[in-house]
Amino acid sequence: MKKLLSVAAATALVASMAMAKEVKIGVVLPLTGPIAAFGQTSNDGLKIAYAQHHKLSNGDPVKLIVLDDRGDKVEAATATKRLIDENHVTAILGEVASSNSMAMAPIAEKSKTPMITHASTNPRVTMGKKFVTRACFIDPFQGAVAANYVYSKGLKTAVIVTDATQDYSVGLSKAFRKAYTKDGGKILGTVLINSGDKDFNAQVSTIKSLHPQIIDFTGYYPEAALFVRQARAVGVKAPFIGGDGSGFPQLIKIGGKAVEGYMYTDHFNEAAAKSAVAKAYVKAYHAKYHRTADSMGALAADAYNMILSAMNKCIAEGKAPTNKICVNTNLRHTKNFQGVTGVININKQGNAVKSAVINVVRNGKFAYLATVNPKK
Ligand code: PHE
Numbered sequence: 001m002k003k004l005l006s007v008a009a010a011t012a013l014v015a016s017m018a019m020a021k022e023v024k025i026g027v028v029l030p031l032t033g034p035i036a037a038f039g040q041t042s043n044d045g046l047k048i049a050y051a052q053h054h055k056l057s058n059g060d061p062v063k064l065i066v067l068d069d070r071g072d073k074v075e076a077a078t079a080t081k082r083l084i085d086e087n088h089v090t091a092i093l094g095e096v097a098s099s100n101s102m103a104m105a106p107i108a109e110k111s112k113t114p115m116i117t118h119a120s121t122n123p124r125v126t127m128g129k130k131f132v133t134r135a136c137f138i139d140p141f142q143g144a145v146a147a148n149y150v151y152s153k154g155l156k157t158a159v160i161v162t163d164a165t166q167d168y169s170v171g172l173s174k175a176f177r178k179a180y181t182k183d184g185g186k187i188l189g190t191v192l193i194n195s196g197d198k199d200f201n202a203q204v205s206t207i208k209s210l211h212p213q214i215i216d217f218t219g220y221y222p223e224a225a226l227f228v229r230q231a232r233a234v235g236v237k238a239p240f241i242g243g244d245g246s247g248f249p250q251l252i253k254i255g256g257k258a259v260e261g262y263m264y265t266d267h268f269n270e271a272a273a274k275s276a277v278a279k280a281y282v283k284a285y286h287a288k289y290h291r292t293a294d295s296m297g298a299l300a301a302d303a304y305n306m307i308l309s310a311m312n313k314c315i316a317e318g319k320a321p322t323n324k325i326c327v328n329t330n331l332r333h334t335k336n337f338q339g340v341t342g343v344i345n346i347n348k349q350g351n352a353v354k355s356a357v358i359n360v361v362r363n364g365k366f367a368y369l370a371t372v373n374p375k376k
Helices: 002-019 036-052 073-085 098-110 139-152 167-183 201-210 221-233 249-259 276-289 295-316 324-332
Strands: 023-029 062-068 091-094 115-117 132-134 157-163 186-193 214-217 240-242 263-266 337-339 342-346 356-362 365-372
Touching: 023 036, 023 073, 023 295, 036 062, 036 276, 036 295, 062 073, 073 091, 073 098, 091 098, 091 295, 091 324, 098 115, 098 132, 098 167, 115 295, 132 324, 139 167, 139 214, 139 240, 139 263, 139 356, 139 365, 157 167, 157 201, 167 186, 167 214, 186 201, 201 221, 214 221, 221 240, 221 249, 249 356, 276 295, 276 337, 295 324, 295 337
Parallel strands: 023 062, 023 091, 091 115, 115 132, 157 186, 157 214, 214 240, 240 263
Antiparallel strands: 263 356, 337 342, 356 365
């Protein structure tokens, strides 16, 4: 009898294995290159989320195919094509930098493959696209949060630092300018930098002569760290506020004492995370990596779980979880999703409407300052 049962159990197992169909999700990240920290931290968060959930409601296993684009637009586009044409993925997660996501989006759109970027905040990433969604807020919101915050603290004149090579930085600068001048603030000037620059002597000297009360830095962390250092070295005393792209551990590692007081808008701070979903994620993250859970990993986890949730809805509707149109429709209709980074609602444009946090560098660490909710 015992033997018979085990034969039956083994047969059932084989049958269910034959029925379970692997569902592939492609991931495009800058795992190497100048912004490798963006890709690495995304991937770390993704691993936590994957360990927590890697089977769909019907038992189908999920497979992640992660490709490195080295932070390059052309490579991001090539990786996207490969995932669609060769790997036949059902959905794509990525990229981080808006410029790279913008290189991927038309390809996803053309092949009707649902794409979700966890971290790209430039409005143009999703604009006019039916198959591109994001798990993060957009820069007009982030820029306004920063502008309103510093203005409310009595800092009424600003200089903006824009990285002319990044769509993210150009868009965020525009958003800050708009909200800050609407508040009544005055923009004294804008100085331009390029990704990869190391010498900012000309720009920091210009800022020194303008005497702003606040400096809005809209680029990424590698340039932010050096820029602030060089500004302090020539005697610029005004505080800095940046966006999500600048608040990385490397900012403190390279910036040292110069970046004390550096404020920036971000998606998540574990100190402010109260939900059960966020707590479970943070606990697993600490256990695996023995460090603070950052916003980038949390966003990647949310984007991944949003894809799984959309696939599970397809199953509940009697459709295949590999049905790209169905997955996309459900992704675009994500409502009240309990994410690690907060409650996520996707609007008609495919953008997430959600809260932002403001952090500051204090005693060599990122400290939490405030949470700002979107207007209803
Ligand atoms: N928001 C940035 C962009 O769109 C990417 C980013 C997000 C970087 C979050 C760091 C943290 O380019």
